[in-house]
Amino acid sequence: MALKEKIETEYKNALKSKDKTKISTYRLILSSIKDLDIANRSGPNKKDTDDEDIKKLLKKMVKQRTESIDIYKKNNRTDLLEVEKNEHDILSSYLPKQLDTEETKKICLEIISKVGASSVKDMGKVMGELKKNHADEIDFAKAGPLIKELLNK
Numbered sequence: 001m002a003l004k005e006k007i008e009t010e011y012k013n014a015l016k017s018k019d020k021t022k023i024s025t026y027r028l029i030l031s032s033i034k035d036l037d038i039a040n041r042s043g044p045n046k047k048d049t050d051d052e053d054i055k056k057l058l059k060k061m062v063k064q065r066t067e068s069i070d071i072y073k074k075n076n077r078t079d080l081l082e083v084e085k086n087e088h089d090i091l092s093s094y095l096p097k098q099l100d101t102e103e104t105k106k107i108c109l110e111i112i113s114k115v116g117a118s119s120v121k122d123m124g125k126v127m128g129e130l131k132k133n134h135a136d137e138i139d140f141a142k143a144g145p146l147i148k149e150l151l152n153k
Contacts, residue, residue: 003051003094006094007030007033007094010022011030021083025086029058036049037049055094061091065085065088065091066088095136096136097137099137104143104146107134107138108147112147123144123148127144130147
């Protein structure tokens with residue numbers, strides 16, 4: 001089952017169960033997917049929206065929620081914090097599981113030795129290799145500083 005169909009099915013289930021939080025989140029996701037469809041249909045690079053496009057969109061939405069959660073924590077807005085956390089959890093459920101810091105560090109060390117990186121100047125090579133082989137499972141916001149730290153040793 002395609003990712004979009006899975007989300008639409010979950011949306012219908014949320015409507016049946018009258019879960020307001022899920023309904024609004026799924027409407028948000030489906031609306032964003034529709035915008036992506038329109039953008040992909042127009043312009044010079046016409047193509048159908050596939051699961052990879054939807055995953056990129058969901059990652060972007062998760063990142064936005066994460067930033068909002070941090071801001072709401074700093075400002076003690078627990079009411080808004082709960083809404084963002086719920087949306088974050090629903091969005092994250094459609095993405096592949098992210099590796100933890102230790103596993104990310106291990107993979108980074110392997111790639112550093114594989115490409116022969118010796119200084120921060122080689123960071124682009126390492127990041128390129130990471131994106132090529134581990135794009136779905138590594139959080140690059142955490143991987144960047146980690147690689148910098150490893151290359152500075």
